Amino acid sequence: MRLNDDEQAMRDGRDGPAVAKAMDLLVRYGEALGAERLVDTRNVAGTVSATTPFMRDFALQKGGMDAVFSEFNLDSAEVVTIPPVKVFSTHLQLGFDPQQPARMGVAEEVINFYRKGEGYTAGLGVQLTNTCTPYQVGNVPTRGEHCAWMESSAVIYCNSVLGARTNTEGRESTGAAMLTGKIPYWGYHLDVNRRGTHLVELDIDVLSTFEWGLLGYWIGEIVQERVPVVVGRGGSFAQVPNLQRLKHFGASASSSGGVEMYHLVGVTPEAPSVEQAFGGNRIVQTLRYGAAERQAAWDKLNVTAKDREVDYVMLGCPHYNLEQIWEACRLLEGRKVHANCSLWIFTPRAIKAVADQNGYTKIIEDAGGVLMSDSCSAMSRAIPKGTRVTALDSAKHAHYLPAIMGVQAWFGTTADCIDAACTGRWNGRLA
Amino acid sequence: MSDVAETKIVIRGRKVVGGVAEGEALVTRDRVSGWGGIDPRTGTIIETRHELRGVSFAGKVLVFPGAKGSSGWSNQFHLTRLMGVAPAAMLFNEMTTKIALGAVVTHAPAMTDFDVDPLTVIATGDWVRVDADNGVVEITRR
Numbered sequence: 001m002r003l004n005d006d007e008q009a010m011r012d013g014r015d016g017p018a019v020a021k022a023m024d025l026l027v028r029y030g031e032a033l034g035a036e037r038l039v040d041t042r043n044v045a046g047t048v049s050a051t052t053p054f055m056r057d058f059a060l061q062k063g064g065m066d067a068v069f070s071e072f073n074l075d076s077a078e079v080v081t082i083p084p085v086k087v088f089s090t091h092l093q094l095g096f097d098p099q100q101p102a103r104m105g106v107a108e109e110v111i112n113f114y115r116k117g118e119g120y121t122a123g124l125g126v127q128l129t130n131t132c133t134p135y136q137v138g139n140v141p142t143r144g145e146h147c148a149w150m151e152s153s154a155v156i157y158c159n160s161v162l163g164a165r166t167n168t169e170g171r172e173s174t175g176a177a178m179l180t181g182k183i184p185y186w187g188y189h190l191d192v193n194r195r196g197t198h199l200v201e202l203d204i205d206v207l208s209t210f211e212w213g214l215l216g217y218w219i220g221e222i223v224q225e226r227v228p229v230v231v232g233r234g235g236s237f238a239q240v241p242n243l244q245r246l247k248h249f250g251a252s253a254s255s256s257g258g259v260e261m262y263h264l265v266g267v268t269p270e271a272p273s274v275e276q277a278f279g280g281n282r283i284v285q286t287l288r289y290g291a292a293e294r295q296a297a298w299d300k301l302n303v304t305a306k307d308r309e310v311d312y313v314m315l316g317c318p319h320y321n322l323e324q325i326w327e328a329c330r331l332l333e334g335r336k337v338h339a340n341c342s343l344w345i346f347t348p349r350a351i352k353a354v355a356d357q358n359g360y361t362k363i364i365e366d367a368g369g370v371l372m373s374d375s376c377s378a379m380s381r382a383i384p385k386g387t388r389v390t391a392l393d394s395a396k397h398a399h400y401l402p403a404i405m406g407v408q409a410w411f412g413t414t415a416d417c418i419d420a421a422c423t424g425r426w427n428g429r430l431a
Numbered sequence: 432m433s434d435v436a437e438t439k440i441v442i443r444g445r446k447v448v449g450g451v452a453e454g455e456a457l458v459t460r461d462r463v464s465g466w467g468g469i470d471p472r473t474g475t476i477i478e479t480r481h482e483l484r485g486v487s488f489a490g491k492v493l494v495f496p497g498a499k500g501s502s503g504w505s506n507q508f509h510l511t512r513l514m515g516v517a518p519a520a521m522l523f524n525e526m527t528t529k530i531a532l533g534a535v536v537t538h539a540p541a542m543t544d545f546d547v548d549p550l551t552v553i554a555t556g557d558w559v560r561v562d563a564d565n566g567v568v569e570i571t572r573r
Contacts, residue, residue, distance in 0.1 A: 025535070032447045032531040032541070054510075072509065075536045150502040167528040170505035172536050187528060225499075225527065258499050258527070378467075403479045404467055 001030045001184075002037050010180055017080040018070075022176035025075050029173055030184035039185035043141050043164075044089040045134045045149040046174025048073055048121055049114070051095030056113045065120040073175020082124060085178040090129045090139045091121060092151050093319070096380045097372045099349075104375070104382035126178070130374040131348035133247065133319045135162065138350075143269050146189055148177035152260070153251035153318045153396065159261040161246050163269035165189045168260055188261055194270060195279035196229035196263055198222070203290035205238040209245050209324075210413040213395040215289060216249040218297035220257030222287060228253075229263040229277040236266050244324055251318050252395035256300075298430045301395055301411040304402040305426070309340070312387040313421040314377050314401075315414065316346030317394035324414070325355050325371070329363045331418040337368035338424035342384040349373040369421065378404055391420040391428075440570040442547045444522070446563040447531065450540035453560040454519035456553045456570075457491040459483050462525075465533065466503025474516030489516035492559040494549050497525030504529040509536040520561040522549045522568065542568065 003011060003023075011023040026038060050059055050068050059068050063079045070076040096106045098114055122128055129137050132151050141147050141164035149155050149166040158164045167187040169177070177183045187193055198219075206215050219228050232238065241249070241264070253259040263271035271277035315328060325347060337343045345364060347355065352373045355361050361371045377383050378400045383390070391410045392398045398411035410420070416428030461482050463469070468478040474489035489511075498504050511517040521534055521541040534541035540563035553559060553570055560569040 028448075028535050029532050032535050033526065033528065034445070058513075071513075072506065075509070152500075152502055155502070168502045169528060170502055170532045170536075172505055172509065173528070173532050184528075400467055403477075 001027055001035060003027070007038060007182060016083060018074065018082050019179050021070070021074045021076040021080055022179040023182070025172060025176045026180065026182055026184065030186070033184055033186045035184040035186040037185050038182040039146050039189055040181055041146045041148045041177055041183050042087045042181060043139065043145060043147040044087060044174050044177045045092055045139065045147070045151065045154060046089065046169065046178065047092045047150065047171055048124070048126060048175060049091065049094055050117050051110070051114055053107070053110060056110060059113070065117050069175060072171055075172050083179065084125045087178065087181040088127070089125070089178045090127045090134045092130070092134075093132045093376065093379050094130050094374045096382065097374045099374075100370070100372055103370065103372070104380050106382070129348060129350065131319045133321070133348065136243070136319065136321050136351065137348045146183070148174050148183040150174050152254035152258075153247070155260050156250035156254045156262070157247060159188050159194070160250060160263065160268055191279070194261055195227065195281045196277045197226040197281060197284045198228045199274070199283050199286045200228050200230045201286065201288050202231065202233045203288055204294065205233050207239055208413065209248050210393065212241055212245040212249040213252045214294055214297040214301075216252030217256045217301060217395045217399075218289060218293050219287075220253035220255065220259050221300070223257055223259060225258035225260065226284065227261045227263070228259065229265060229271065229274060231265045231274060237264065240267055244321060247318050248395065255396040255399040295430060298411070301398045302409075304408045305389070305410045306408055307389050308426045310389050310391045310410065310420040310424060310426050311341060312384050312389070313341060313343045313391045313417050314346070314397065315343075315393055315417060317376050317378070317392070317397040319376075320345060320347040320351070322351055322354055325351070325360050328414060328418060329360045331415055332367045332369065333363055335367055335422045337421050341421050341424045343369035343421040344377070345369060345371050346376045347371065347373055377401060381405065383407065391417045391426055393417045438572045440552050442545050442549060442552060442568045442570070443566050444542040444545035444568065446566055447541040447543055448534050448537070448539065449564045451560070451562045451564065452492070452520045452540045453558065454490055454492045456494055456555055456557040456559045457483070457486065457488050458494040458550065458553055458555045460496060460550060462496050462499040464500035465498065465505070465507035465529070466501040468500055469507055469511070471507050471510035472514055472516070474511050474518070487516065488518045490519050492520045492522065492561060493518040494522045494553050496550065497523050498527055498530035498533060502529065505532040505536050508533040512537050520559070520563070522553070522561065524548065524550070542566065
């Protein structure tokens with residue numbers, strides 16, 4: 001790897017030992033990739049928190065949160081003093097909702113330790129957005145902007161919808177990027193890797209958020225980590241998909257596969273036409289999506305579901321935005337969550353503040369549900385006690401939660417899920 | 432040694448993380464998931480439909496196509512090192528940011544870009560010596 005004078009000075013210790021450790025890690029990581037150089041970034045989305053008992057014990061034994069940052073964000077066993085971050089950095093989702101720990105079964109001492117850590121994180125200048133959807137709470141990169149983001153559903157949104165540039169970074173590389181403003185220039189930072197590989201032609205219109213989730217799940221399973229180019233039925237999309245639809249589409253495709261970048265012809269910024277989306281690439285495979293493929297995706301997502309008595313409905317993966325909370329409230333208004341069922345909805349804390357203000361939190365609570373923030377059931381491994389059967393409107397959660405928690409999962413529309421919460425029974429089907 | 436005939440195969444590749452290590456091979460054709468795919472306390476693969484579900488890679492030379500899944504990959508393998516259950520070495524074919532960073536923070540020798548696909552010449556149970564510094568993998572059939 002070639003370092004410029006500024007990068008070499010950081011590596012040599014000009015900006016202190018923590019920055020030197022960060023640069024050392026970036027060089028080791030860049031060489032592992034086969035990258036030739038680093039690129040400047042002013043936008044990081046990562047995690048530096050300690051929300052598990054293991055991390056708390058590690059901090060207590062090794063020297064506090066500086067020790068956690070040194071080991072888990074810089075790959076340094078030597079504990080170095082961490083300076084404030086150099087570039088704008090937003091924090092991803094946590095291992096629990098710090099405002100509702102009891103509900104999630106989190107021990108008091110873990111919460112107390114977390115609160116100290118929260119002060120530390122804010123002191124470094126990391127923004128406590130605590131969400132898997134930085135782009136919903138003000139971190140909206142510009143087209144072409146080089147970023148260093150973690151979280152697969154955020155990475156795919158950043159690359160595909162916003163046209164900004166990031167690879168799927170990890171906890172250590174985002175920590176190093178926060179302190180240096182650098183990340184390896186590799187993968188999706190380069191034009192050549194952003195071009196399409198697979199053509200997907202739609203034989204049916206894909207309109208609702210639910211349908212976009214099915215399509216994403218089907219595509220991801222086939223193309224794995226390649227770059228799909230999707231063309232609407234008859235050459236254009238009947239309706240331009242909005243944020244919640246593309247959020248669900250990307251989260252699905254990056255769960256069944258490892259998709260980090262896609263193109264929707266006529267919609268996403270690097271795909272004004274099929275030709276431009278492929279940028280001269282040979283088309284590896286042409287796929288068609290119709291009724292049979294849609295059914296196959298639905299079957300896979302519901303493979304764990306057997307029993308129709310639903311114990312737990314979780315909404316908000318990726319974190320709900322205001323439009324989705326509003327929609328859920330309209331479905332919920334005048335109804336009550338069934339005595340044998342729980343309803344938890346997850347959103348970023350900033351959006352929850354508006355939901356509080358708009359009266360949505362009260363509508364949800366009056367119905368017997370809960371609006372939570374900062375986390376989700378897969379991250380926290382927290383579900384209501386005794387849950388055997390869940391209902392989810394997120395393909396990503398339907399993919400992960402049964403594996404992580406050993407529960408059954410029904411996947412359906414938001415309306416199906418709200419109905420399950422209020423009746424305690426799953427009546428959803430593929431219409 | 433014994434009267435059992437031993438065959439030695441040598442393949443060459445590119446260093447991802449330097450160092451020399453040897454151990455028994457654990458080979459899978461399934462990609463490996465980090466977060467939600469392994470238990471970092473035991474080094475065991477936990478993914479529901481993985482062919483190595485329930486098998487630990489602790490101290491083994493892990494031979495696999497590459498990484499998949501969440502961006503928590505590196506952190507989960509980082510944890511295996513701290514828990515003393517990391518693989519002895521990693522040999523893989525597909526380069527991604529997940530696996531590059533994960534290999535770096537695991538600190539075990541790691542290699543990729545081989546002249547011969549390691550999945551075709553290494554079998555579980557073979558004894559494998561990985562000299563990542565020199566880009567050489569020596570396989571002894573068991």
